[in-house]
Each structure stands twice: as structure tokens, then as C-alpha cells.
Amino acid sequence: MKITADALLFDNDGTLLSSLESVNRCWSRWASEYGLTAEDFARIALHGRPAAEIVADLLPADVVPEALARIEHLEVEDAGGTVALPGTLALLASLPAEQWAVVTSAGRRLAEARLAHAGITAKNLVSADDISRGKPDPEPFLLAAARLGVDPARCVVFEDAPVGLAAGRAAGMTTVALTTTHRAEELSADVVVPDLSAISAQATDGSVEITVAG
Template sequence: MKLLHGKLGPQFDALLFDNDGTLVSSMESVHRCWTRWAREYGITDEDFAAVELHGRPAAEIIADLLPEDVRAGALARIEVLETEDVTGGAGGVVLLPGAKELLSALPAGRWAVVTSATRPLAEARLREVGIDFAEMVAADDITRGKPDPEPFLLAAARLGVDPARCAVFEDAPAGLAAGRAAGMTTVALTTTHPVAELDADVVVRDLSAVSVLVGADGVTIETDDRP
């Protein structure tokens, strides 16, 4: 089912947000850092272009490109490049529409960030756009990344809520697949992928089309994304 406007709830105890492509956009920074990294490791443009970067842990990307004996060093290198790119003021990380307003309407304990980035990198990106968060599940916390449900199930466990009473906000097919596999309601954003590639319960343009009502019996999600 794909709804562009309507109401869901109040069956939700927690809302779980992907970071890059959902709360922030760091595509400029990501492209800059990974292009430099690929050149340092002698990866051809053709091989690099064939690998999907968005929504995947860096360790999985690197495993697609390099032999096992150099992966640990390569992972440490891209972590340094990406974190320094954010903290060094190079730009390329921006707040996406509606993100801060929506999060400010949610009390602590009702939401978490669930990202494929490492914790230091995700924290640096969120600080760059002025988002404070109480709970995060990052690549450091899991053994299997999206589309496996582990990241979202861990977030639900940390918040002490039933996965069936969680809603996932994602922009990437892998993240939406992870949310579905976790038994959660999925809300897709068309910030990085076209509607045809997004399998979700609800599809909206971005978080500016989403509002919430928080009550004693749970959170109600309202979407309004009429053409």
C-alpha cells in the first residue's frame, strides 16, 4: 500500500529514522571522500561505479572492492576521510526539509537514529546540522547491516518497545527491506530514489510532509503530500 496523504496510528510507540538521505544529505561529502579513497587504493572508475554506496555500511562496500587482507586499513582510512571532511568545514552535509521540526515534536524515548554509518561519522554529521539525539544504532553496534532487520530490531529493544509498534523512515530500498523484515511499518522518502524503487506502506517527498501527534496511547503519524 502506498499512501501520499492520510493518517497512521496511534499504534506507534517509537519512530526510527535512517540518517543520510532521511534526516540529512551528505551526498556531496560522500562522493568527494569515496572518490579520493578509491583513487588511493587503485580502484578503477568502472569497478567503483558498479558498487552501490548509499545506505550500506562502509565495511560491506569495501568487501566488494578489495581483498580481505587490506580491508581493515581501508575501512579505517575512509572513516578518517569522511569524519575529517565533516569536521574540517568542507561542507556537503545539509539538513533535509522537515527533519528538525519533526524530531522536535517527539519526546526522548519515542525515537532513534538507525544508520549504516559508524557512530563517530553519524554523530559528526548530526552535529553539523544541529540535531541532538538520545538513541542511535550505528554500524559499530551490529553484525549484519540493512537489508537485514538487525539494526531496527536492536533500536526497538533499546527503546523497550514492540517492533510491531514501530515506524521506520527510510529513503533507500535496503533500509525499507530491513524495516519490513523487522515487522515494522515503513515510510519511504523520495529524497534519493524514485517512487518506483520504494516498497513501503507510505511514500512521501520528505519529512516536511509528515507530522505527529503524541498521546498516552502512542504516536499518530499524519502525512500530507498531495500533488
């Protein structure tokens, strides 16, 4: 299967790299510090959402600024365990830097720390610090398309989380789901693959031809 696009937009955690162990460590420690239980977390969606939204869902408003700063500190300090997922480095190396972007629900400082530890250099990055509405709102992906100067309809979104795929669809973009953190039946996308090792790309005349294995 082949897809032609002008830009490729990648979610970060669970798509380009894995920080799952770090996330579990940091949020467990944070929850303990703030007296939260597993039941508190069970009632809200965590993956793919900005930390600010999660914290606001769990704690009183007057505690949120301090608690948000605490989880961001914990995660940045623990970013060293981040690793690139299969296929990530090879795929990115085949792409011109101006034709792809990272679109993440993490703050810029945390996103840059995780990318650096995974050996990824991103020229274009849209983080939670750049937007007013996070995924599943299309704003993050539309902003990335605007920064790259491309039509949203000519973008392909790579995501592992339902909220991210919903954001990509709402932006009018082609969506590719990775089953790195969710089962295939939980993901609604144009294409579903195990990870980025199933994707190859060839840049030609300002566009990118994507080949999906299998």
C-alpha cells in the same frame, strides 16, 4: 492519512540529513588512493550499506582494515558539509526524545559528527558499530526497538534506500519511503513521500500519531 506508533526509527543519511556531496568527495578520493575505477563501484550497491561491507567487496581482505580506517577518517573530517533535509528539525522537535531513534549504516563516530553538524541531537542511536548484520537484515531496526522497549510491530521506519526499507519490512515494521535519493518506483514501502516536510506528529499517552500530508 494517519499512522499510530509507539516509536519512530529514522535512517540518517538521505532521510534526516544530506551528506551526498561529502560522500562523493570522500569516496572519490578514497577510490583514487586505492586504484579503483567507476566501473568497480558500478558493480556493487553503495547507498545504505556499512562502509565495512563496501570496502570488503572492493578490496582484498588484507587491505580492508587499513582502507576502512582511511575512508572513515576522510568522512569524519569532511562532515562539516552536512545539512538537515526539509522537515527534519521540525519533526524531531515535536517528538519526545525517548520515542525516536536514528538507525544508520555509518559507524558511530561518523554518524555523531554528521548529526552534530546538521543540528540534530539524538538520544538513541544504533550504528554499524552496534550490530553484526547490516541492512537489509532487520537486526539494526530490531535492536533500536529493543532499546526503546517497544514492539517492532508498533514502530515506523523512515528510509530513503531500498536496502533500508527491506530491513524495516523484515523487522515487521511500517515503512515510509522518502524520494530524496531514489525515484518512487524504486522504493517499496507502505507510504511514499518527498521528504519529512510531508510528515507531522503528535505525541499522546505514550504513542505518536503521525499525519502524512496529501
